[in-house]
Amino acid sequence: MYDLIIIGGGPAGAAAGVYAAxxxxxxxxxxxxxxxxxxxxxxxxxxxxxxxxxxxxxxxNLEEHVRSQEGIEIVDGDxxxxxxxxxxxxxxxxxxxxxxESKTVLVVSGSRRRRLGIPGEDKLDGKGVAWCATCDAPLxxxxxxxxxxxxxxxxxxxxDLFPYxxxxxxxxxxxxxxxxxxxxxxxxxxxxxxxxxMAETKEILGDKMVTGLKYLDAESxxxxxxxxxxxxxxxxxxxxxxxxxxxxxxxxxxxxxxxHKTQQTSQPGVxxxxxxSDVLYKQNNISAGDAIKAVxxxxxxxxGVERK
Amino acid sequence: MANKVTIxxxxxxxxxxxxxxxxxxxxxxxxxxNVAEDDSAREExxxxxxxxxxxxxxxxxxxxxxxxxxxxxKALGVSE
Ligand SMILES: Cc1cc2nc3c(=O)[nH]c(=O)nc-3n(C[C@H](O)[C@H](O)[C@H](O)COP(=O)(O)OP(=O)(O)OC[C@H]3O[C@@H](n4cnc5c(N)ncnc54)[C@H](O)[C@@H]3O)c2cc1C
Numbered sequence: 001m002y003d004l005i006i007i008g009g010g011p012a013g014a015a016a017g018v019y020a021a022x023x024x025x026x027x028x029x030x031x032x033x034x035x036x037x038x039x040x041x042x043x044x045x046x047x048x049x050x051x052x053x054x055x056x057x058x059x060x061n062l063e064e065h066v067r068s069q070e071g072i073e074i075v076d077g078d079x080x081x082x083x084x085x086x087x088x089x090x091x092x093x094x095x096x097x098x099x100x101e102s103k104t105v106l107v108v109s110g111s112r113r114r115r116l117g118i119p120g121e122d123k124l125d126g127k128g129v130a131w132c133a134t135c136d137a138p139l140x141x142x143x144x145x146x147x148x149x150x151x152x153x154x155x156x157x158x159x160d161l162f163p164y165x166x167x168x169x170x171x172x173x174x175x176x177x178x179x180x181x182x183x184x185x186x187x188x189x190x191x192x193x194x195x196x197x198m199a200e201t202k203e204i205l206g207d208k209m210v211t212g213l214k215y216l217d218a219e220s221x222x223x224x225x226x227x228x229x230x231x232x233x234x235x236x237x238x239x240x241x242x243x244x245x246x247x248x249x250x251x252x253x254x255x256x257x258x259x260h261k262t263q264q265t266s267q268p269g270v271x272x273x274x275x276x277s278d279v280l281y282k283q284n285n286i287s288a289g290d291a292i293k294a295v296x297x298x299x300x301x302x303x304g305v306e307r308k
Numbered sequence: 309m310a311n312k313v314t315i316x317x318x319x320x321x322x323x324x325x326x327x328x329x330x331x332x333x334x335x336x337x338x339x340x341x342n343v344a345e346d347d348s349a350r351e352e353x354x355x356x357x358x359x360x361x362x363x364x365x366x367x368x369x370x371x372x373x374x375x376x377x378x379x380x381x382k383a384l385g386v387s388e
Contacts, residue, residue, distance in 0.1 A: 040322050056322045077378055126361040126373065138318040138344030139360050164344075208358065230360075 001101045002028045002073075003302055004295075005092055007080050007243075008108035010036025012274030014062035015288035016106055019295040021069030025302065028073045028100055029066065030080055030092070035059020036110055037237075037275070038284060040132050048285055058284075080109070080243050088269060104298050107248075107256060107265075107272040108291050109240040111282075116148070116233060120204030120213075128210025128230045133157035136232075137164050143229035146171050146213060148201055154234035155179040158187050161232070169226060170195045171215065199224075204231055239276045251278050263294035271298060311384055313338040314366040316353040320344075323375040324363040330377060334386045 006016045009031025020027040038044050041055035053061075066072065079095040083105060093099045113131050115121055121129060130136045133147070137160045145165045147157045150172040156179075161168050170187075175197050177184050187193055198218040205212040205225070212227045239255050249257045249266035256265055256272040260279070263271045271294040273279075274287030300307060313331065315338055317324035331338050341349035343362065356371050357364045365372045367383045381388045 042320060054322075056325060126359040128360060130360070135318070135321050136361070138320060139350070139362065141344065141347075209354075209360070 001089070001103065002026050003102065004028075004104045004106060004298055005030065005090070005100060005102040006106045006108060007031075007083075007092075008036075008110055008274070008276075009034040009063070009066075009076065010108065010110045010274060010287060011038075011062060011284040012036075012108035012110070012287035012291035014066050016108060016273070016291040016295045017066040017072055017074075018069055019292050020298075021066075021072040023295065023299045024071065025295070025299060027071070028075065028102070030075045030078060030094065030100075032077070032079050034063035034066070034076065036062075036284070036287075040135050042134055044284065046283075046285070083244055083247055083270075085247065085267070085269070090269065103269065104301065105270045106291065106294050106298065107241075107244065107270065107276055108274045108287070109243075109276050110287075111237040111239045111275040113233070114236045114238050116201060116204075116235065118201060118203055120206065120210075121233070124204055124206050124210050124231075127208065128206060128228070129204060130230060130232050133160035133232050133234075137161045140165050140230045142166050144227065145169070145230035145232060146226060146228050147232045147234055149234035149236070150177045150179055150184075151234065151236065152179040152183070153236075154232075155183045155187060157232045157234050158193060159183070162187075162190055162192055165192065165230075168193050169228070171199050171201060171213075172197050173200050174198065237275070241276060248272070253278075255279075261293075262297040263290055264297065269301075311336060312366075312368050313384070314341065315339070316341050316343050316349060316362060316364040316366075318342065318344040318362050321362045326377075327363050327365060327375040327380065330375075330380065334381075334384065336384055336386070 003026040006029040017029045038055040039059045045052050081095050082093040084091045090102050090105050141164045144167040146169040147154050148171045199215040201215045203214040214225050255278040258272050258277045263273045265272050273290035273294045275282045343350040353364045357373050
């Protein structure tokens with residue numbers, strides 16, 4: 001029986017692991033992979049104390065910091081698939097069939113990319129459907145691609161694609177660009193860009209590889225097709241909460257509701273922090289700080305201390 | 309018997325770097341093709357893996373898409 005099981009190995013999970021070990025809480029950390037979402041970022045410039053670091057190096061540092069702690073146990077390369085409470089004990093099951101028990105749980109499982117949920121998206125994933133322009137743009141040299149979504153991530157994807165692709169469509173469902181106005185003004189000047197507004201993507205076309213997409217032009221009500229070699233989907237992210245069932249309360253975005261003073265969830269014994277929680281700003285430093293808050297509060301809880 | 313290892317990569321791909329670091333740490337020799345610049349290598353990669361994602365790792369003819377340390381270690385016969 002553990003005192004604490006931490007689910008996740010991003011900045012939140014790593015920070016929690018270090019603090020829990022130093023507080024001598026009997027802890028197990030379970031993570032699919034260390035590092036978190038900014039792993040793929042070529043350059044993180046706001047991790048406080050470090051002017052510039054690649055996402056990969058940041059991930060390695062986080063992992064090393066956790067592994068250097070005495071007493072913490074780690075299961076990585078596995079996924080939590082279920083958390084069940086009975087008589088104030090939490091049982092946690094993993095994909096590889098392991099199971100563990102704990103008095104408390106800290107959920108720091110972050111978020112993942114939102115999918116369109118349309119035909120062709122799954123079938124052509126990796127076959128022209130791509131999720132990371134910084135990573136995959138060089139594969140589309142001389143090709144025609146579309147970016148779906150005009151938030152910051154979408155605009156940045158367009159910018160990442162310019163040096164490689166011969167033509168880039170930016171497809172936006174509404175009539176407003178949600179992303180940063182300065183970035184938008186900058187990319188608009190590039191003759192490779194064609195912007196299609198009020199377009200709802202209906203299907204990604206292709207048999208073995210992407211050959212195009214079908215969209216509904218909301219203004220004319222007509223279905224139209226584009227010929228393409230690649231589609232980058234940038235329509236936001238959704239929290240990784242499925243393994244919790246209805247153990248904890250969530251908000252309308254499926255983010256776990258927490259008390260922002262302690263990070264406690266609606267379920268006694270369960271805390272959450274970072275991108276999986278209903279925190280307003282989703283950033284590495286904030287995830288780490290909020291997870292630390294949670295661990296300090298868990299330490300109090302395990303010792304029967306109540307602070308007002 | 310030495311493993312014959314080929315990796316298809318791009319300079320911006322994080323998992324390619326992870327895979328190459330893993331090879332280096334385990335003294336595994338490998339051939340690398342940068343598919344961002346080498347079109348014929350890109351075609352070869354698509355032909356072998358039927359997809360466009362990187363890295364693609366070919367170990368003695370067995371093709372892996374992505375870098376899953378556990379699978380790759382097993383195929384190479386080294387520890388994780
Ligand atoms: C491309 C990109 C660039 C970014 N750049 C910056 C930046 O420069 N600065 C900045 O401050 N923020 C940046 N962000 C945002 C930042 O990455 C997130 O706010 C941060 O990663 C959130 O940390 P987290 O620990 O809460 O969650 P995550 O980073 O999402 O980590 C979740 C962890 O949980 C694990 N996990 C998920 N589900 C399970 C499960 N079922 N079982 C076990 N483990 C599981 C994952 O493997 C991972 O280890 C960037 C995001 C992206 C996508």
